[in-house]
Amino acid sequence: MPTHLYYREATPFAFDPEGIWSTLPATASCLSGVLLAQWLQTEHSLAHKLRGLLLTGVIAVWLAELWHFSLPINKSLWTPSFVLLSTGYCAIALAACTWLSDIKRWRRWSAPFVVFGANAILFYMLAGIVARALVMVPVGDGLLKGWLFSQIFQPLFGDLNGSLAFALVFLGLSYLFMHWCYRKGYIFKV
Numbered sequence: 001m002p003t004h005l006y007y008r009e010a011t012p013f014a015f016d017p018e019g020i021w022s023t024l025p026a027t028a029s030c031l032s033g034v035l036l037a038q039w040l041q042t043e044h045s046l047a048h049k050l051r052g053l054l055l056t057g058v059i060a061v062w063l064a065e066l067w068h069f070s071l072p073i074n075k076s077l078w079t080p081s082f083v084l085l086s087t088g089y090c091a092i093a094l095a096a097c098t099w100l101s102d103i104k105r106w107r108r109w110s111a112p113f114v115v116f117g118a119n120a121i122l123f124y125m126l127a128g129i130v131a132r133a134l135v136m137v138p139v140g141d142g143l144l145k146g147w148l149f150s151q152i153f154q155p156l157f158g159d160l161n162g163s164l165a166f167a168l169v170f171l172g173l174s175y176l177f178m179h180w181c182y183r184k185g186y187i188f189k190v
Contacts, residue, residue, distance in 0.1 A: 022078035029078070032087040036094060046102060053095035060088030112175055115182045122188040123178055130170070 036056075040049055064073060064085035073081045100106045116123050134145035142150075153162035153169075181187070 025078045025080045025083045028080070029083045029086065032083070033090070036087075036091055040094075040098075046098070050095045050099055050103070053091045053098070057088045057091030057093075057095065060084050060091065062088075064088060115175065115179050119178055119181055119187050121190060122181065122186075123174060125188070126174060126177070130174075 036053065039052060039056075042049065044052070061084075064081050067073075067081040067084065071079055071081045073079060073085050075082050097110070101110055134148070135143050137144040139147040149162060149166055153166045156162065157165045
């Protein structure tokens, strides 16, 4: 679709900067998550799994940083070096979260992840509907989103922090609704 492509001012031709050469690394990124999940499901002890995740993560980050000299880390193009770097950091973060929740038994911090994760499809739909409604509902001379920002968030927090506060308030209100759904057992599944 032409509306999903990029345009250069000098030429009328649309182009796709990612194309097939970033689709392959994006697929590899997805598969790396599958492989990490499969590693967690093996029969090894939890301590062994965590050491494996941590070692994999550190090696992947190190290799990505070395690879950066010949193939720059670039998220926009989804370069293979970016895939390796993001996979490495994800493996390290997964090891840390698993260590905190399953070994140290510190679980209260993870409650929002459980609530949003149990009903991720509903949250995705809710976010899309609310985002669409905010730019469709007219208020005064503009739209509801602009009115909320200019009348509440920008005067209280400024431009940048107002935008952050807007997002955090949306996230907080979404969490309250999602927590209510979670407690009532309303889980949207496909």
